[in-house]
Amino acid sequence: MNMRLIALPLLLIAGLAQAEDSNVQPYRYGSQPDIAQVLRIDKPASPRCEVVTAVMTYRDSTDSLRRLSYLTTSEACTRQN
Template sequence: MNTKAIYAACLFAALNICTLSARAEADVAPKTYTYGTQLDIKKVVSLTEDTAPSCGVVNARLTYLDSQSKTQALDYRKLADNCNSEN
């Protein structure tokens, strides 16, 4: 077997794994954060936020693995990342 075929097979396998994990994230029903919500975060998978043209409060989502390695999602509100350069 030549090396190009092996590299192609490895690349195909890696892409399939990435696609499966992205689908798993999409299937998770997000919970909305409220003050006092108990969080069980083992590892953060992704942080996303709505785009805002200026500084202000935006919706954000935290996707994470809990202590049993199950994917969870949490919606919350925060100041936009572009507020960092303003006073």
């Protein structure tokens, strides 16, 4: 199966989810976020092994609260063989 056919809808969905919360910055490959302390990571529950959008809440070196979204695999993937 062509990976582009799978990746494109996932990226579009992730973009729509990020557009709803303007306080969440999307991670860009190669960026180096200033993370001093990770406070929380929210990952949506999914019964299937799939790509999901997680949101990390953290404090930077100036003690400002920030949120960063990124693509990752669901928890169901860790249970698969």
